[in-house]
Amino acid sequence: MLKPNIKAVFFDIDGTLLGLRSKAIPDSTIEALALLKAKGVRILVSTGRSYEHAKFLASYGFDGFITFNGSYCVDGEGQPFFRHTIDVGDIRILHDHLNTIENFPVGVMTTEGSFISDITDDVTATFRLLKLDVPHAKPFANALETEVLQLNLFVDENKESHLINNVLKNCESSRWCPEFIDVNARGISKQIGMEQFFSRYKLIPEQTMAFGDGGNDIQMLRTAGIGVAMANAGDPVKAAADHVTDTTEEDGIWNALKRYGVI
The missing domain is CATH 3.30.1240.10 (Hypothetical Protein, Haloacid Dehalogenase-like Hydrolase; Chain: A; domain 2)
Known part of the structure; x- marks a missing residue:
């Protein structure tokens, strides 16, 4: 397997960063986030949650937040730079x-x-x-x-x-x-949120990796150069991914990043 040139990784929260059972971030994921940062890889949250319910993750050094499934994007300093409202x-x-x-x-x-x-x-x-x-x-x-x-x-x-x-x-x-x-x-998705960060950080999809487990992650997984579904994801989500990893509690994020040589 050729080692991909990954410059940014997008992470869903519930069932991905946070385990479905534990509702916590495992130590292996915390270590993986630190290694990504040390290598200069941008780490980005991509969630259906509000920014208020996601910003607790800022302490891990995230470079930005896609919230409300792409309706509201916030940079690493907590400043919003994109929003799209319902008619x-x-x-x-x-x-x-x-x-x-x-x-x-x-x-x-x-x-x-x-x-x-x-x-x-x-x-x-x-x-x-x-x-x-x-x-x-x-x-x-x-x-x-x-x-x-x-x-x-x-x-x-x-x-x-x-x-x-x-x-x-x-x-x-x-x-x-x-x-x-x-x-x-209509038309808003995590993919739209990703595109805001592609423009902001001069990225192309092939330079990105994404992790998710829910129906709202499907477009994100398809857009990323490498889309990774968690083991707890439903069949449609797994079908949209390039790889299915283990659950969060079973070090799924760490294992997939190692598999592809990103860390």
Whole structure:
């Protein structure tokens, strides 16, 4: 195997940097991140989380953050340099749907913070599982008064299809957690976030590597020169990758970086 000329590595958080079971970064991954930095390889976070829920990783020396699945990019100094919001018309239609047809919890991620329309037992259990604080509860109508970067809809797959096809027509969805979907403006993905960093750091896809495990990672894995799926990923994610590594807890990131001679 020829040793690739990797200049940047993109990492998903949940199920990738953080183990699904441990909810922690293993020592092997921490050592791998330090080795990448020492070699001058840029390390970048790529997540469906908000920057507020991802910036705890800044202490590991990350050079930037793709957040909200590509809707909001932040540099290594914590300064945002790219954002793309959801069409306000879609927000209005969803507001009417919630009030007249069917109500369900909706997380709203804005340029000024996050809130959720209703805190149910399922919502509380999901955030506890992810070890995240539950956002403050506010009526969904507040979303009409601000710029929305991403929505989290607590619905099953059947309702997801109906909502994307009939309500949020200018949006698309992805699912990395069984309990809810991420909704972003149509055309937005982690690939779009990667492209912002390609331009910023004068990279080409062939010089990059990416690690992920969720449906929202598929385009990222396909875009990178080397896409690596974690062992806990679903079949569609694995099919999009060049290599399937072990789980986070089984040193999957370390093993793949060593396999390709990046560290």
